[in-house]
Amino acid sequence: MSAFMHWFANPARFVRIADAVTPWLWLTLAISLCAGLYLAFFGSPPDYQQGDSVRIMYIHVPSAILTTGIYGFMAAASAASLVWRYPLGSVAAKSAAPVGAAFCFITLATGALWGRPMWGTWWEWDGRMTSVLVQFFLYLGYLAIWQAFSDQRRAANAAGILALVGVINLVIIRFSVEWWNTLHQPASLLRRGGPSIDVSMQWPLATMFIAASAYAGAIILTNMKSELRMRRAQAQLQSMTQNAGGYRLETG
Amino acid sequence: MLEGLSHAPFITAAYVIFFSVLGGLAVVTFRRARETSKYLRQHDETVHGGHDVAQS
Numbered sequence: 396m397s398a399f400m401h402w403f404a405n406p407a408r409f410v411r412i413a414d415a416v417t418p419w420l421w422l423t424l425a426i427s428l429c430a431g432l433y434l435a436f437f438g439s440p441p442d443y444q445q446g447d448s449v450r451i452m453y454i455h456v457p458s459a460i461l462t463t464g465i466y467g468f469m470a471a472a473s474a475a476s477l478v479w480r481y482p483l484g485s486v487a488a489k490s491a492a493p494v495g496a497a498f499c500f501i502t503l504a505t506g507a508l509w510g511r512p513m514w515g516t517w518w519e520w521d522g523r524m525t526s527v528l529v530q531f532f533l534y535l536g537y538l539a540i541w542q543a544f545s546d547q548r549r550a551a552n553a554a555g556i557l558a559l560v561g562v563i564n565l566v567i568i569r570f571s572v573e574w575w576n577t578l579h580q581p582a583s584l585l586r587r588g589g590p591s592i593d594v595s596m597q598w599p600l601a602t603m604f605i606a607a608s609a610y611a612g613a614i615i616l617t618n619m620k621s622e623l624r625m626r627r628a629q630a631q632l633q634s635m636t637q638n639a640g641g642y643r644l645e646t647g
Numbered sequence: 648m649l650e651g652l653s654h655a656p657f658i659t660a661a662y663v664i665f666f667s668v669l670g671g672l673a674v675v676t677f678r679r680a681r682e683t684s685k686y687l688r689q690h691d692e693t694v695h696g697g698h699d700v701a702q703s
Contacts, residue, residue, distance in 0.1 A: 441652075441653070446652075446653040446654060447652035447653045447654055447655070447658060448653065448654040448657055448658060450652070450658050451657065451658055451661045454661060454662065454665045455661070458665070493672060493675075493676075494672065497668050497669060497672045500668060501664060501665055501668055501669075504661070504664045505661040505664065505665065508657045508658075508660050508661045508664075509657070509661065511657060512654045512657050610669060610673075614672060614673060614676050617676050617677070617680055618676055618679075620680065621676075621679050621680045621683040624683050624684075624687055625683050625686070625687075628686065628687055628690050631690075632690070
């Protein structure tokens with residue numbers, strides 16, 4: 396594992412792999428999105444209680460799973476950066492943050508749009524909704540830290556610590572529907588005993604999840620490539636400036 | 648198509664938000680990637696005479 400991480404840590408090698416993988420992710424996205432939308436609107440029945448509003452689930456649930464998954468990925472990448480000084484760790488975490496924040500916003504917005512016709516309210520301060528809102532603020536805070544520091548290493552350390560501390564919120568999100576008996580329903584997909592929703596609804600859900608994951612992967616890899624190229628150029632410029640400064644000092 | 652569905656305005660709004668946010672993020676990402684490539688090209692031409700720093 397360690398050997399693989401060291402092999403993968405080479406930025407030039409990473410860029411080559413990312414260049415090869417990204418087109419396949421876009422292709423996967425195109426195919427699964429077309430299939431997922433077809434299944435969501437034509438290949439699945441309305442719910443016997445919720446009617447057609449259940450179709451919001453096909454974008455709400457994949458977004459919700461991805462926003463927590465991406466945060467977990469950011470925390471793992473930050474730990475790799477802080478503990479083992481893995482060079483791609485902070486790049487990966489920083490590149491994933493906007494994607495996670497976007498999916499978190501979608502989760503909150505589609506949840507409100509689903510809740511209004513089903514629960515009669517856009518919002519309720521229950522455990523699940525509040526903890527996802529906290530997750531959104533964690534994403535914004537993480538992004539703000541990167542903007543606040545001019546020194547990239549200090550920004551990476553501060554943002555990485557926030558990402559690690561925020562992991563506790565993932566646990567709260569996961570168990571909020573079990574700890575507090577409030578408005579949001581208990582887990583119906585990722586639970587012991589398998590999913591409780593009908594198979595006809597699992598297919599569009601799985602297909603839309605693949606589409607959303609492919610999108611997230613493609614955007615994160617594109618962000619990482621841009622970030623790596625920019626850091627490399629900035630490091631070279633900094634090195635040249637220092638050399639020029641040293642020359643002036645020696646001759647001055 | 649959506650007019651025939653119950654709760655159509657809510658479903659429409661949810662999908663519009665989904666595609667707007669993800670589409671917007673994709674546009675921002677590609678714009679940044681393009682600007683980075685442009686910046687690096689200029690950087691390479693000035694500093695390295697065209698050598699690609701990203702691959703070095």
